Amino acid sequence: MAISLGILTISDRASAGVYEDISGPAIIDLLKTYIKNDWQSVYKIIPDDRSGIETALIEMSDRDSCCLIVTTGGTGPAKRDVTPEATEAVCEKMLPGFGELMRSVSLQYVPTAILSRQTAGIRGQSLIVNLPGKPKSIKECLEAVFPAIPYCLDLIGAPYLDCDAEVIQVFRPKKS
């Protein structure tokens, strides 16, 4: 059975059709190059509304059984940016190391990386990871944290991700 991965674009303007979402498809394209399993995407574009984001995350986790849910957008300091708060509200535990590493990587490119509030957390058997909104930053951030994602999924009882070692070097520690 195919694995489901959630891709959630959070943007008032993209959801209203003011412009075409390029961030969500960019994430799908990246994940296609990383993951060799048979997988399908559950892809949605929604506005920067906290309860709507929470509902979408809960559905992707509980109903659609997405083992990995990647969001893009809504992580900045502006009033409408509420993706991290919505993520934290639906997660049982938070993984601060994801946000720390992504900000640290982005800082190599732009000093405004510290304005990103992106985080990650666990809901049931789903890992939720916030990525920034811009396609260029998405790749930098996803490349940085992805090596830890398959082992994280192992630890929460999610499906085993089989990845292409020529594209991304994932790491699984030997059992102690």
Add this chain to the structure above:
Amino acid sequence: MAISLGILTISDRASAGVYEDISGPAIIDLLKTYIKNDWQSVYKIIPDDRSGIETALIEMSDRDSCCLIVTTGGTGPAKRDVTPEATEAVCEKMLPGFGELMRSVSLQYVPTAILSRQTAGIRGQSLIVNLPGKPKSIKECLEAVFPAIPYCLDLIGAPYLDCDAEVIQVFRPKKS
């Protein structure tokens, strides 16, 4: 109209007159070299009391319309150090990247940098940033995070800061 910037020195001893506050004036002097706008400081010295800090932050934000409020002191692990808690209590959203970067920069000088709990957050159209108490650390930390501050203010609808590029390299990403 002149922009208002809040400088809040938090120290039991400085507020009691046991010693003269040099940290607050050091911040004002630094900001004078960075910012070319016409601006005025709203400067207070108060004790390490959580509700008093919250009141001062709220007044500087809501009443005095300070777009940037910089605190100094009260970020350590001692019982009376409650500046981060007071900051979080009055902010609508937190920006963990500020604390991460400031600790990371300070770690290049002293291993005790990890004891600093300094953070930053947004209240309305104000950015609140905790700096450490010592003038030397203040400069290291403010220099590290300031390049992201003008763009942060743009994002929250605060006034446009015009900065001296020969003193500090601020960064504003191009509109996407």
Add this chain to the structure above:
Amino acid sequence: MAISLGILTISDRASAGVYEDISGPAIIDLLKTYIKNDWQSVYKIIPDDRSGIETALIEMSDRDSCCLIVTTGGTGPAKRDVTPEATEAVCEKMLPGFGELMRSVSLQYVPTAILSRQTAGIRGQSLIVNLPGKPKSIKECLEAVFPAIPYCLDLIGAPYLDCDAEVIQVFRPKKS
């Protein structure tokens, strides 16, 4: 009077006797090489149960007067990993710099370091520090943060730790 230090191994399997705890003794051995004071260990092995962890931390702090309590285990993303939550629940203030530095150090060895949720905090006159579960990672992490620990204890009114400068370089800033 001898100082008391708490070492708390948190592991379902070690507490059930499925395997022998080697992490707790490894921490005790490391602390013996660092600390020259006369000190005794308060050492317990308990399962990954949140309320049990909270009780053990409270007893080590309030009853046994341990100025430093080091935990090992239970910091990952798995369902039973609840050490950081238990730590936060019993602490009056958190020190995010400890977790940031430990993850940053561990990242030099394994990309899965971002999965560790370890943190540190203050309860009364006790500093509580979460270390990872694996002996190799324990040493990397404890070496990284220990230089700041004696000064942290000074600041919270705990006993003065006298350390062996040939083994570990602790740092105490000059009084300002």
